[in-house]
Amino acid sequence: MSIKATVISEIQQIADDNQKSLPPLTDDLVLLDSGLDSLAIAILVARLEETLGFDPFTESDELAYPVTLGDFIRFYEHAAPCPAVDSTHAG
Amino acid sequence: MNTRLRALPSIRHTLASASDSHQRFVWGAAASVGLGHLPVAASGTSLGGRLDELAGRSVLVATRDQIAAALAFIALDGIAQRLVVCTPDLAAEHLPAVVASAGVDAIVSGRGAELGIENLEFGMRSFQIPDSQFPIPTEWVLLTSGTTGAPKMVVHTFDSLTAPIDGALPQPDDVVWGTFYDIRRYGGLQIFFRTILGRGSLVLADAGESIGDHLRRLRAHGVTHVSGTPSQWRRVLMSPDAREISPRYIRLSGEIADQGILNALHSCYPLARIGHAFASTEAGVGFEVNDGLEGFPASLIGAPGDVQIRVEDGSLRIRSARNAARYIGEQPSALTDADGFVDTGDVVERRGDRYYFLGRRSGIINVGGLKVYPEEVEAAINRHPAVRMSMVRPRRSPITGSLVAADVVLALESAAGDGAAFKREILQICHDRLAPYKVPATIRFVSALGLAAAGKLARHA
Numbered sequence: 001m002s003i004k005a006t007v008i009s010e011i012q013q014i015a016d017d018n019q020k021s022l023p024p025l026t027d028d029l030v031l032l033d034s035g036l037d038s039l040a041i042a043i044l045v046a047r048l049e050e051t052l053g054f055d056p057f058t059e060s061d062e063l064a065y066p067v068t069l070g071d072f073i074r075f076y077e078h079a080a081p082c083p084a085v086d087s088t089h090a091g
Numbered sequence: 092m093n094t095r096l097r098a099l100p101s102i103r104h105t106l107a108s109a110s111d112s113h114q115r116f117v118w119g120a121a122a123s124v125g126l127g128h129l130p131v132a133a134s135g136t137s138l139g140g141r142l143d144e145l146a147g148r149s150v151l152v153a154t155r156d157q158i159a160a161a162l163a164f165i166a167l168d169g170i171a172q173r174l175v176v177c178t179p180d181l182a183a184e185h186l187p188a189v190v191a192s193a194g195v196d197a198i199v200s201g202r203g204a205e206l207g208i209e210n211l212e213f214g215m216r217s218f219q220i221p222d223s224q225f226p227i228p229t230e231w232v233l234l235t236s237g238t239t240g241a242p243k244m245v246v247h248t249f250d251s252l253t254a255p256i257d258g259a260l261p262q263p264d265d266v267v268w269g270t271f272y273d274i275r276r277y278g279g280l281q282i283f284f285r286t287i288l289g290r291g292s293l294v295l296a297d298a299g300e301s302i303g304d305h306l307r308r309l310r311a312h313g314v315t316h317v318s319g320t321p322s323q324w325r326r327v328l329m330s331p332d333a334r335e336i337s338p339r340y341i342r343l344s345g346e347i348a349d350q351g352i353l354n355a356l357h358s359c360y361p362l363a364r365i366g367h368a369f370a371s372t373e374a375g376v377g378f379e380v381n382d383g384l385e386g387f388p389a390s391l392i393g394a395p396g397d398v399q400i401r402v403e404d405g406s407l408r409i410r411s412a413r414n415a416a417r418y419i420g421e422q423p424s425a426l427t428d429a430d431g432f433v434d435t436g437d438v439v440e441r442r443g444d445r446y447y448f449l450g451r452r453s454g455i456i457n458v459g460g461l462k463v464y465p466e467e468v469e470a471a472i473n474r475h476p477a478v479r480m481s482m483v484r485p486r487r488s489p490i491t492g493s494l495v496a497a498d499v500v501l502a503l504e505s506a507a508g509d510g511a512a513f514k515r516e517i518l519q520i521c522h523d524r525l526a527p528y529k530v531p532a533t534i535r536f537v538s539a540l541g542l543a544a545a546g547k548l549a550r551h552a
Contacts (some may be wrong), residue, residue: 017518018527039459042490043532050533057489 003052003080004073010047014040027070034069054081101169101226101249102287111264111290118312119158120297120304126165126287142170144197146225149173151190151198153181157274157295161283163199164274168249169226171197176275178234178242179298180544185241192244192420193232232419233277235372245372245426246416252280254397254413255376256288266291269309269336271319271327276545277372278345282318291316303332310335318342320546321352321367325480328355329503337362344368344376346547347448347466350385351473357383373426374433375413385470386439386447401432406452407439408432438464454550456483458528459491465550468495468531471524475517477505482540482548486532497531500540510536 001009008025011034015022020035031041049055056079066072106112106126113127150171152163160176167174175193177186189195231252234242268286272279274295286293294312296305306327309317317338319327324343327333341356341363348367356365369377369387377398380387392400398411410432417426427433438449450464457463465483472481479502486496501513514534521530541549 017522017530038490039528042459042488042494045490046486046488046494046496046532050535055489058487 003076006051007044007048007069007073007076010044010051011036014043014047025069027068027073029069030067031069031072048076052076052080054079101229102165103169104226105287106165109290115286115290116292116312117158117161117286118292118294118308119156120295120300120308121156122158124158124162126292142166145199146170147172147227148197149175149194151175151177151193151195152275153177153186153198153200155179155200157279157297160275161293161295164283165287167199168229168231171229172227173230173232175232175244176234176280178275178544179273181234181242188241188421189234189244230416231280233275233280233372233415235277241420244419246419247375248416251375251413251415253284253288254411255281255370256285264290266316267294267312267314268292269294269296269312269314269317269338271296271305271317271323272345272546273544277375278318278320278370278546281344281370281376302326302330303335306330306332306335314338316340316342318344320345320542321348322346322480322540322542322548323546324352324356325500326542328359329479329500331503333359336360339363341365342368344370345545347450347470348380348385349466349470349473351470351475351478353383353385355479369407369435369437371433371435371437373415374409374435375411375415377407377409377411377413377435384445386445389441389444389446392446399432402439402441402446403432403434405438405440405449407435407437409435456485456493456495458488458493458495461526461528463495463529465495468497468521468525468529471521472497472499472517472531474520474524475513477501477508477513478517479503480540480548482550483531484550488532491528494532495529496533496535498535498537498540500537506538 011022011025014036018040022035023029036044045055045057056075059079066075113125115126117124117126145167148171150167150173152160152174154160154163164174173193175189175195228248231247233245233247235245266289268282268291270279270282272282274280274283283293285291294309294314314336315338317336321343338360341360343352344367353365364381365383366379366381368379377400378387378391392402398409398413401408408428410430414433415426418424436452438452439446440449448466450466454465455462456465468483469481472478479500481497481499483495483497485493488494499517517534518530543549
């Protein structure tokens with residue numbers, strides 16, 4: 001599964017856990033408008049670390065926090081230890 | 092036949108007054124002692140030949156085995172001025188402070204450990220002490236397992252240690268106790284005293300034996316009453332030998348007994364009466380709950396009686412004759428508040444007509460400023476029938492500071508099942524019972540969880 005697909009799948013799972021419905025998960029969706037609160041995003045980051053094996057927030061020196069879902073996914077793709085599959089091609 | 096319990100001034104006098112002590116034993120893995128063969132007057136003892144030297148002293152009991160400690164307790168209660176009870180895991184580096192603080196001037200060791208001071212070995216000679224001067228009210232100094240640093244030293248007396256037993260219901264005289272505790276800790280010492288005062292026998296655990304061997308030994312001695320922490324009981328239930336024993340009474344203490352473990356024990360031992368006791372070294376036994384439900388009735392709070400219980404700042408406070416007397420040490424803190432209540436540090440919450448334990452105040456996980464007690468989350472996780480035990484710990488989060496993470500051990504028959512499905516089901520139970528920030532962010536299945544020396548889950552800060 002690509003990083004993008006993994007992120008989307010985990011987001012959907014967290015929404016299901018909390019019985020929340022999400023807007024369409026497009027790249028330009030602002031994370032804070034997605035219905036995920038900071039706790040949900042924290043859980044997302046923790047679960048992605050379990051699934052992907054890394055956490056770009058603690059490993060990166062960059063202070064910029066991703067604003068949109070696209071930013072968030074790219075943040076993970078750039079931090080991936082192995083050359084990541086480009087999300088635009090992996091679909 | 093039921094025998095009303097009555098505490099006498101010392102263990103020695105209690106045994107001396109019992110007509111049936113020749114039928115009673117303390118069994119260790121390698122050795123056993125007939126209580127009737129022990130000295131019940133000033134005539135002979137396993138510490139024989141040296142009791143007159145130990146009389147009136149502050150004696151460190153630093154034996155390797157529990158059975159040797161049991162012998163020392165029987166021989167020296169009422170004789171020594173103080174019994175300082177070394178736990179088996181006491182680090183050597185803390186020994187000098189213990190010796191200094193407690194004014195130790197004699198050491199009983201089960202073997203020739205090089206402890207310095209005055210090293211006394213067990214012998215089999217007789218001794219003479221003047222009856223008129225003994226028994227004296229021996230102080231019992233118990234060490235509590237501090238998570239870090241030096242152990243706290245807590246002073247009890249024969250009276251405070253036996254107070255929870257003296258008022259107990261009459262007990263049948265064929266009781267054989269077993270405990271997964273070590274009798275050198277409060278929980279195990281309670282069972283030791285229940286055996287001595289309650290006309291029973293006792294099967295001691297051995298540090299080197301497997302749970303299966305221990306259970307088979309309990310069965311061989313016909314164990315009827317068994318005590319342990321919830322964590323120790325979960326280990327029993329994880330053993331293929333769990334059904335070796337069929338106790339009439341199961342007692343849990345030392346940790347929160349959640350509904351999961353109470354139900355699992357009832358299912359494995361349907362004929363047993365199952366009770367959970369709230370007890371701590373400092374507060375003593377607070378109360379016992381025997382209705383098969385987690386938590387305790389709200390009616391206990393503020394009720395008159397031997398034990399007074401309050402909730403203050405969210406935590407349980409207890410005042411009774413079972414409380415320890417004081418701490419000793421270099422700078423001993425006060426053991427009770429201004430009103431004489433021991434603050435147990437165990438945080439409770441009322442729901443309806445019952446109180447439930449949330450966890451230790453010191454164990455809080457801070458999730459974005461919100462408090463989570465690990466034990467509360469574990470209790471929810473443990474409700475899943477496939478879960479045998481769990482440990483909730485903090486997990487660092489770049490967003491909320493900490494998150495809740497859970498390590499889960501599945502029951503043997505479920506270990507090969509669908510892990511992803513179990514995760515979903517466990518999370519669902521947590522979502523149904525807990526606020527969102529308390530629900531584990533991550534769940535990891537592990538094959539085992541470590542227990543600390545006191546039989547409680549080994550939690551790491």
